[in-house]
Amino acid sequence: MKLLLQNFTKQFINGQWKEGGSLGTIQNYNPYSGEELLTIQAANNDDLNEAYTAAEQAQPIWETMPLGEKQQLFERLVKVLEEKREEIIQWLVQESGSTHIKATVEFEASVTMVKESASFLTRITGQILPSYVPNKEHxxxxxxxxxIGVIGPWNFPFLLTMxxxxxxxxxxxxxxxxxxxxTPVTSGLLFGEIFEQAGFPAGLVNVIVGRGSEIGDAFVTHPIPCMISFTGSTEVGRRIGELAGKNLKEVALELGGNNVMVVLKDANIERAAKAAAFGKFLHQGQICMALNRIIVDQAIHDEFVEKFTKIVGTLQTGDPAxxxxxxxxxxxxxxxxxIQQDIQDSVARGATIxxxxxxxxxxxxxxxxxxxxNDMPIAxxxxxxxxxxxxxxKDEEEAIKIANDSPYGLSGSVFTEDLHHGVEVAKKIKTGMIHINDQSVNSEPHVPFGGEKASGIGRFNGEWAIDKxxxxxxxxxxxxxxxYPV
Incomplete structure (x- = not known):
């Protein structure tokens, strides 16, 4: 399928596609073939200010729009997504190196996310509280x-931006x-086109493609946005949190992970090995929730390694299309x-390939x-x-200690035949999310998503997103x- 470039070399501001004002450009490449997909004239600070001003003007009009009209727009949004299904999947394959399997999963999850979000229109509620003061109510x-300023990631660009x-x-x-x-298209410009085609008001969704060195800090410190939502590395998240804090802006930060699968000695080894292969190698491991460490009880270690190796050996590597x-x-x-450097350094310290x-x-x-x-770079x-x-x-206690010996705490997994005991082990692992007899890559739009420690601040999805x-x-x-006594 040939990708349609349409307006994807331009910025989307206040319902209009326009050339960026920067002297610099951003080149977009296919990571598999190395082919240049397009070149974008980058945005400058004037473009950024125009986008934030448009968003500020559109927001109160949108918030007071009748409920029925908003519902119709969200229904149209789902329809537009379904109409563009194959185009979006192909963009994910060619721009982010997603396999067809991963791109399809990402698209379907994005549609589900929109449907869940549409339910928020009737789920935002207030309260009436009593007062200690006579004849008063609160x-x-x-x-x-x-x-809201949204900074999109490159690994699951469409879903995590949506x-x-x-x-x-x-x-x-x-x-x-x-x-x-x-991924300027799949984590940005596609949204301009989709919301435009769905008929949402001009200025409600704006897309600015610019170099971090030129507009990165200003995107956070600009006086108009009251909140910054960022998905990406912990290093960049710390910088965003610092800038936002100085300017008293709220943040939603979903950052890095060093996720574990703990395989206890009573686990179903075959099932654990299959789950580990999926949770480690889906999208080449380029997922914040991906398994980063697999901790196995010594009683079943060798058998697990044998079965895991056999499964991994069947995974086909190559053209994501x-x-x-x-x-x-x-x-x-x-x-x-x-990654190659981390492998070499770890082998030098005793790891075996x-x-x-x-x-x-x-x-x-x-x-x-x-x-x-656990002290090797690869872990x-x-x-x-x-x-x-x-x-x-050597045992369960050491496995838990190893799992917690990390500054991160995003997701994880415990494999055991004793489900109740698995939950008790999971409670001892300091992480925002953890799954019994499943791998670590799980996300559903109505369940709280987020991490502890250096893995982020806040929770996405469902009622937690409404609150955020x-x-x-x-x-x-x-x-x-x-x-009054006066």
């Missing part, structure tokens, strides 16, 4: 925050999106080089490392690539007049 109203946009819009806000430079490919390219060569994968440009075949300890760092470090634990993207106002009402 009313608590929940309203939109205002303008995860902020759809709830923000549904709760009455407007948005300005700054997509990742590696091929429906049978499970492991496609990494997003760029810098990622590959960094149990399964060695060939590297070809941005393609990396799966790698399995054994004899890994300590968030790898974001197709490398599976396996750590042997709205604010409350207390209005007290005095029935009759109050007597």
């Amino acid at each position: 009313r608590v109203y929940r309203t939109a925050k205002g303008v 995860r902020s946009i759809a709830p923000a819009i549904a709760t009455g806000n407007s948005v300005v999106i700054k997509p990742a430079s590696d 091929n429906p049978s490919t499970f492991v496609g390219p990494l997003i760029n060569k810098q990622q590959v080089e960094g 149990h399964l060695e994968g060939i590297v070809d440009s941005c393609l990396m075949q799966p790698v399995i490392l054994t004899n890994v300890t 300590k760092n968030e790898i974001f690539g197709p490398v599976a470090p396996i750590i042997k634990a 993207f709205t604010t409350v106002k207390w209005i007290s009402v005095q029935n009759g007049y109050r007597e």
